[in-house]
Amino acid sequence: MNKIQNMLYYLIIGLQKWPNNYAQIPDELHKGMLMFIQEVARSGGEIPAELHKLLQILHKPSNEWGIQGLIEYYPGEAPVIEEFIGITPDAEDFINTYISPNEAQQRNMYAILQFCRDESRKLQTEYAQIRTFLSHSQNAVLSSFQLAQFVESFRDRELSTLVRQCYEEVTTLLVNFRKCPYCGWTLEYKNDRWRCNKENICYALADFEMFEQFDFENNRVYRLLPGIQRYVLLPGMSEMKLADFLKRKGYGVELFPNIDEYDLAVSLNNNKIFLDVKDFKDPRTLANFFNQKSLTYLDKYGHQVYVVVPEYRNILFPSYGKRASVLLKEDTEKFINIIMENEVDKMLKRVLL
Numbered sequence: 001m002n003k004i005q006n007m008l009y010y011l012i013i014g015l016q017k018w019p020n021n022y023a024q025i026p027d028e029l030h031k032g033m034l035m036f037i038q039e040v041a042r043s044g045g046e047i048p049a050e051l052h053k054l055l056q057i058l059h060k061p062s063n064e065w066g067i068q069g070l071i072e073y074y075p076g077e078a079p080v081i082e083e084f085i086g087i088t089p090d091a092e093d094f095i096n097t098y099i100s101p102n103e104a105q106q107r108n109m110y111a112i113l114q115f116c117r118d119e120s121r122k123l124q125t126e127y128a129q130i131r132t133f134l135s136h137s138q139n140a141v142l143s144s145f146q147l148a149q150f151v152e153s154f155r156d157r158e159l160s161t162l163v164r165q166c167y168e169e170v171t172t173l174l175v176n177f178r179k180c181p182y183c184g185w186t187l188e189y190k191n192d193r194w195r196c197n198k199e200n201i202c203y204a205l206a207d208f209e210m211f212e213q214f215d216f217e218n219n220r221v222y223r224l225l226p227g228i229q230r231y232v233l234l235p236g237m238s239e240m241k242l243a244d245f246l247k248r249k250g251y252g253v254e255l256f257p258n259i260d261e262y263d264l265a266v267s268l269n270n271n272k273i274f275l276d277v278k279d280f281k282d283p284r285t286l287a288n289f290f291n292q293k294s295l296t297y298l299d300k301y302g303h304q305v306y307v308v309v310p311e312y313r314n315i316l317f318p319s320y321g322k323r324a325s326v327l328l329k330e331d332t333e334k335f336i337n338i339i340m341e342n343e344v345d346k347m348l349k350r351v352l353l
């Protein structure tokens with residue numbers, strides 16, 4: 001990681017830890033502030049004299065921070081923290097993509113992936129089963145009985161434990177929740193409205209007028225961790241919808257082929273292409289993600305691979321796919337084809353027929 005990435009990393013991780021104890025400023029936040037001061041000084045911007053001032057700046061879009069070159073790593077319109085929300089979805093995308101999935105809540109998903117990929121196991125069927133299960137809205141919130149039924153269907157106890165760790169118990173909180181009409185996860189009342197997780201993208205995807213209460217009687221209740229809802233369930237719902245649509249159209253579809261080398265393999269008449277679903281809030285983050293990869297990594301995308309962005313991203317950023325494509329560097333652009341979910345059918349007709 002370079003200096004700017006390091007700075008963002010320490011600021012975000014520090015802010016994530018801070019609410020645990022306001023009296024004590026986390027070391028990471030302190031370190032991030034010093035790095036911020038260095039970067040601002042280098043760019044000739046205004047230096048924040050104390051933490052309170054820094055926090056004010058971090059509430060602003062990053063293109064107002066006065067740090068040159070930041071746009072290569074963080075979307076210009078996005079702040080790092082937001083009132084009522086805390087760490088922004090863009091900041092979470094940053095941690096999730098540039099740093100390591102180990103730092104994020106999806107580390108549980110990553111652990112499952114590593115476990116299934118292990119040379120001695122190669123658990124393709126189990127991996128696809130787990131991802132499919134976590135991609136359906138009816139499994140976003142479950143009773144302990146329902147969760148146990150799925151988790152215990154795996155012969156391997158370690159795998160069962162890893163799947164269980166994608167959920168957290170919310171039995172006592174349930175009265176404060178409503179059921180999300182789009183993804184089935186928990187809505188919370190914040191700042192005068194019902195919200196689904198931080199980004200609340202579901203608000204644009206379903207009728208947010210009437211809400212059901214959860215009814216699990218006296219059972220213990222579990223929900224997906226917020227990070228799994230955001231990075232597995234939401235894009236997963238798009239993946240499943242796409243897979244069903246393509247099957248109905250007569251294509252051969254394989255989910256998570258080669259233990260998640262790609263998300264979908266689509267075939268027709270002995271021709272095969274691969275789809276990789278990528279879901280970042282800002283098209284700049286998607287472009288930056290590929291711009292920073294090595295040529296060896298990018299080569300994986302060179303042949304018959306398409307990067308597919310869920311259709312709902314167009315709601316916030318019209319022409320999301322085109323915006324991301326024009327932000328790709330020249331070297332990168334040769335390898336990466338970005339299309340929107342609704343363009344897949346047209347592309348397949350062109351490529352496979």
Ligand SMILES: [Zn+2]
Pocket residue numbers: 180181182183184185196202
């Ligand atoms: Zn939702």
